[in-house]
Amino acid sequence: MNWKNLPGHIYESRMAGCTLTGALSVACFIPGAVAVVHAPEGCVHQTFSMLHAMMNDCDVSQIPEIIVSGIGDREVIFGGEDCLTAALDRAAALNPDLIFVVTSCVPETIGDDCGAVCSRHPSADKIIYVPTSGFLGGSAKDGENAVLTALASCVPLSQAVPGTVALIGEKNLESEADQNYAEVERLLARLGLRVTVRFCRGCDAATLMHLGTAECFILRDDRCRPAAEAIGERFKRPVIPEFPGGLSGCIDFLKNVGHACSIPEEKIASAVQDELLYQDQMLKKFSGLTKKTICLGAEPFAGTSAVAREAMERLSMQESESGFPVKLPFYLPVGAAGVEKMLYLWRRAVNNG
Amino acid sequence: MRQIALYGKGGIGKSTTSANLSAAFAEKGLDVMQIGCDPKHDSTRMLMHGRWIPTVLEQMYERKDLEMDDVIFTGFGGVRCVEAGGPEPGIGCAGRGIIATFQLLEKMKALHGDVVVYDVLGDVVCGGFAMPMRDGYAQEVYLVTSGELMSLYAANNICKAIARLSQRSTARCRLGGVICNSKNMDNERELVAEFAKRIGSKMVEFVPRDKAVQAAEVNQMTVIEHAPTSPQADVYRRLAGTILANDDLRIPTALDLDELEKLARAYL
Numbered sequence: 001m002n003w004k005n006l007p008g009h010i011y012e013s014r015m016a017g018c019t020l021t022g023a024l025s026v027a028c029f030i031p032g033a034v035a036v037v038h039a040p041e042g043c044v045h046q047t048f049s050m051l052h053a054m055m056n057d058c059d060v061s062q063i064p065e066i067i068v069s070g071i072g073d074r075e076v077i078f079g080g081e082d083c084l085t086a087a088l089d090r091a092a093a094l095n096p097d098l099i100f101v102v103t104s105c106v107p108e109t110i111g112d113d114c115g116a117v118c119s120r121h122p123s124a125d126k127i128i129y130v131p132t133s134g135f136l137g138g139s140a141k142d143g144e145n146a147v148l149t150a151l152a153s154c155v156p157l158s159q160a161v162p163g164t165v166a167l168i169g170e171k172n173l174e175s176e177a178d179q180n181y182a183e184v185e186r187l188l189a190r191l192g193l194r195v196t197v198r199f200c201r202g203c204d205a206a207t208l209m210h211l212g213t214a215e216c217f218i219l220r221d222d223r224c225r226p227a228a229e230a231i232g233e234r235f236k237r238p239v240i241p242e243f244p245g246g247l248s249g250c251i252d253f254l255k256n257v258g259h260a261c262s263i264p265e266e267k268i269a270s271a272v273q274d275e276l277l278y279q280d281q282m283l284k285k286f287s288g289l290t291k292k293t294i295c296l297g298a299e300p301f302a303g304t305s306a307v308a309r310e311a312m313e314r315l316s317m318q319e320s321e322s323g324f325p326v327k328l329p330f331y332l333p334v335g336a337a338g339v340e341k342m343l344y345l346w347r348r349a350v351n352n353g
Numbered sequence: 354m355r356q357i358a359l360y361g362k363g364g365i366g367k368s369t370t371s372a373n374l375s376a377a378f379a380e381k382g383l384d385v386m387q388i389g390c391d392p393k394h395d396s397t398r399m400l401m402h403g404r405w406i407p408t409v410l411e412q413m414y415e416r417k418d419l420e421m422d423d424v425i426f427t428g429f430g431g432v433r434c435v436e437a438g439g440p441e442p443g444i445g446c447a448g449r450g451i452i453a454t455f456q457l458l459e460k461m462k463a464l465h466g467d468v469v470v471y472d473v474l475g476d477v478v479c480g481g482f483a484m485p486m487r488d489g490y491a492q493e494v495y496l497v498t499s500g501e502l503m504s505l506y507a508a509n510n511i512c513k514a515i516a517r518l519s520q521r522s523t524a525r526c527r528l529g530g531v532i533c534n535s536k537n538m539d540n541e542r543e544l545v546a547e548f549a550k551r552i553g554s555k556m557v558e559f560v561p562r563d564k565a566v567q568a569a570e571v572n573q574m575t576v577i578e579h580a581p582t583s584p585q586a587d588v589y590r591r592l593a594g595t596i597l598a599n600d601d602l603r604i605p606t607a608l609d610l611d612e613l614e615k616l617a618r619a620y621l
Contacts, residue, residue, distance in 0.1 A: 073453055078414055079444030110446045
């Protein structure tokens with residue numbers, strides 16, 4: 001089966017894991033937090049195996065703190081609320097800053113009132129209950145959104161601090177996440193903006209609680225749109241829908257973020273001008289590709305062809321089926337840095353045949 | 354070993370019929386086991402002279418290593434009585450509890466004898482409640498109904514479950530017939546007989562409404578034990594004989610709702 005040809009919803013539900021995978025990919029990577037999963041042990045074993053494989057890919061060596069309630073036959077028959085309480089006791093004994101409670105499809109099926117268990121636990125003020133409901137709750141994407149939304153709902157409302165933005169939905173196990181972040185940070189610096197909260201990537205609980213101080217929220221991509229919409233609505237601040245894709249994407253990004261943060265027009269125009277010059281300088285490094293004819297392969301991720309063709313146009317390159325075969329990046333190249341990396345690979349392919 | 358399950362609407366009299374059937378089988382010298390599949394655990398009370406026996410699930414909750422004597426109790430005529438039980442109302446999964454009960458009984462090699470009677474609760478509301486029909490447990494299903502529309506409706510729904518489950522490679526369940534447990538309605542016998550015919554089966558017994566049943570229950574006994582010479586006891590004996598002789602087991606065809614209502618109207 002070629003899974004890339006599956007419709008998106010089938011890919012999400014069948015290939016990307018259940019909500020537990022998505023929820024834990026966020027909840028497990030908050031320093032000082034503990035994730036409690038109310039599920040049979042097998043659910044967590046399966047999910048952790050997936051996360052572990054992804055962690056290896058991303059050179060992440062941190063072992064997440066996960067406590068599983070271990071629902072068994074007895075709990076399925078008589079209800080699993082007691083074993084959730086026991087798991088919460090174990091989590092509380094570690095004295096964490098936050099306790100995420102994530103549920104699988106089993107307690108949902110048998111009707112455990114997990115919310116009530118969490119609210120009456122002595123550590124209730126630290127608990128963030130995320131009723132993900134395993135496969136019954138949707139796909140991994142829904143799990144990610146559920147944790148982000150639940151955590152954001154605990155963040156106090158604050159006055160916006162001028163010149164600050166927050167990023168929403170960077171994947172903890174995304175390859176090149178730090179490079180992409182650096183690119184976004186570079187562009188924001190042109191407008192005099194700085195990132196104060198990465199929600200949730202490497203931020204401890206105290207930092208995450210400053211989410212409400214951002215002037216605007218920048219969403220990594222459409223995957224976490226439901227959470228970003230809820231966050232934007234809660235804090236009544238604008239949400240930028242995605243990281244910049246390619247060269248013109250950088251320009252649009254500067255304009256959109258500048259307007260969202262009420263940056264003066266002349267400063268935005270200056271930032272755009274500087275960025276265009278920067279891009280020209282970057283493209284000059286690849287002047288050897290000018291007039292070359294290449295053949296783009298299949299598009300693995302929506303939008304990559306458009307980004308690639310824009311770069312080709314700026315370099316006066318040609319596209320033909322008989323040209324040098326080059327690969328498109330698997331993910332949409334973020335900003336000029338993403339394009340630069342793509343062009344390095346193309347140059348290598350063209351020069352080396 | 355014959356494995357017989359009684360299904361029907363809640364309150365229709367399945368437990369009374371089951372207990373009297375078991376008693377009648379025992380009277381014939383058969384080795385009988387009755388398993389109550391209802392969390393109410395009141396299936397075997399009359400066989401146990403009013404005693405609420407501990408349920409399998411209660412025992413499973415309290416202890417790990419259960420012995421046969423912890424869950425199987427001997428009642429009238431040597432009938433081996435088991436109550437599956439269930440969780441407190443509103444939590445957990447009673448269906449899974451029934452499955453766990455059967456698995457335990459199998460593990461104990463307790464499912465033996467000449468006849469096992471499964472007294473199944475109310476309607477088929479989830480896979481767990483259909484469990485006696487699955488995986489080769491109940492091979493013969495008898496529908497207990499009266500002439501009331503909702504009883505027929507429940508019986509008709511159970512026909513759908515039998516038809517569906519009979520397609521499974523591991524299932525061997527078939528419909529043995531319909532038992533009319535009378536509510537003293539006009540034309541009730543004819544209506545239920547016609548219903549049975551329409552679903553592709555037959556009415557195996559008409560159980561009249563009789564004070565002997567209430568009298569026996571007040572005295573915490575089956576009719577067979579309390580009033581062995583009563584006509585009602587003979588009805589149950591006849592039913593037991595009919596079931597033992599019955600080899601006409603079929604896959605039923607459920608009626609659609611309009612047809613069912615039309616049928617009920619025709620016999621008003």
